[in-house]
Amino acid sequence: MNCKTCDFQLESTSNYCSNCGSKIVHERLSLWGTWEEFVGPFFSWDNNFWRTFFGLFKNPKDVLEAYINGARKKYFQPFSYIILYATIAVFFYKFFPMEIITDYSESFSGGFKTANTAAKTPKIDMNAYVETIMSYYNFFVLLLIPVYALTSYIIFYKRGHNFFEHLVFNSYLQTNLGFISLILQVILVNFSGMKFGTYSILFMLLFISFTLYAFKKLYNQTLKQSIISAIKYIFIFAAMYLAIIIFFSIVFGIIYAITLMK
Template sequence: MTICKNCGNSFEGNYCNQCGQSAKTKRINHEFLWEDVQHGLLHYDKGIGYSLKKLFEKPGNVINDYIEGKRVNHFRPISMVIIMSTIYALIYHLLNLNHRSALDESSGLILEKIFEHYYWFVVATLPIYAFTTYIMFKKTGYNFYEVIIFEAFKTSQRLGVHIVFLPILYFLKERSGFNTVSNILIIIDFILILWTNKQFFNTMSSKKVFLKSLAGYILYCTLAFLLVVIIILAFGFDR
């Protein structure tokens, strides 16, 4: 018999049948910290690394499985969005991409601020995108909260792509190609959205999914754009 160090319950096996804590609770040391990082972020069978890998294999099927209950190996989607956006923000500012003359000279204030604060932009507008997707695909039977989870996974997927592109943007930040790459990222975003939606809403025809995805994306961009305008007008941003 093992006595659980968390709740004091006596049990047999690897995990406490009352609170779920592991029977093996090592002293906290450098190995414990490394295992925490490895299992939480990098582990092949669990964590962010596993979830991201699956999101680039069969994203719609994976998300549907998660909503249906297959969740053990996956990182929690809302937490994953926050961590991915934090990683994006850290790399973005370390590369000093918020000081790029090529974009400043050729783009408007709104577009510039969206890319400069992309990490919080996608998180802040997640409920908006979930709302537009819910409206467009309401007849599929998913409730609004399930759609939030759906969009959270998709947001992490897109953040992963944007993180990969950050070194390229750094190389081009003083060149005209910066805008081209930024536009390519927008196209990639929509392709990922369409790909995932087609797998997730697999009871619909491809044409119907495309039209609803496009309408939802346009509505989302419109509402998000208005939100940014309101924020800029209300609080202002220093250039």
């Protein structure tokens, strides 16, 4: 019997190829076999997904360092982790949309008209724009991973890791937070009726706490060092985050307004 992957000769009783490590499949496909091959491994507690997800809470140092140190089979690869989350998030928001209550269409239209007194400005409905942004809030948060990476790199640059290694660290951390956020949204916003503003504040506190906890474990920081890092992180990240939000809000707002005026 030969391995179907590398054609290496094997014993008829072999379950794995001694040359390439591939699993030897003897049975034909069936309903149960299909479940085991495609669905079962994902829900297995020994699966890389669960090992990565829970490992980032239990032992973040091991997970964060594994990929950059070359142990790339032990945990879920960081960018595949992001893609998995983004795929789940897209379908998630179709079933659990974020309800937006605040309507500031009138004030936006008035401000736009004031800035363009000569133009005929119709009333601009900002609800559709805001709902689109907020409905994919967690998805957009992932786009800020380079900002998270730059923030942690600025604070911890003396520790020896470069920007791209911080990009890996933050890809893991923010994706993990993304999965947690999906669960929190369903429980607190969709089912319990919590306002999005309150939810955002709660999630921001969770985000900062978890991120700094992970870096505390990664760099073996003392309590004093961790507090100083937390203060630096809040100020640096808040400044960059605010600047990006203002910039994109202005750009998208102008584009949306121009589209409605045509």
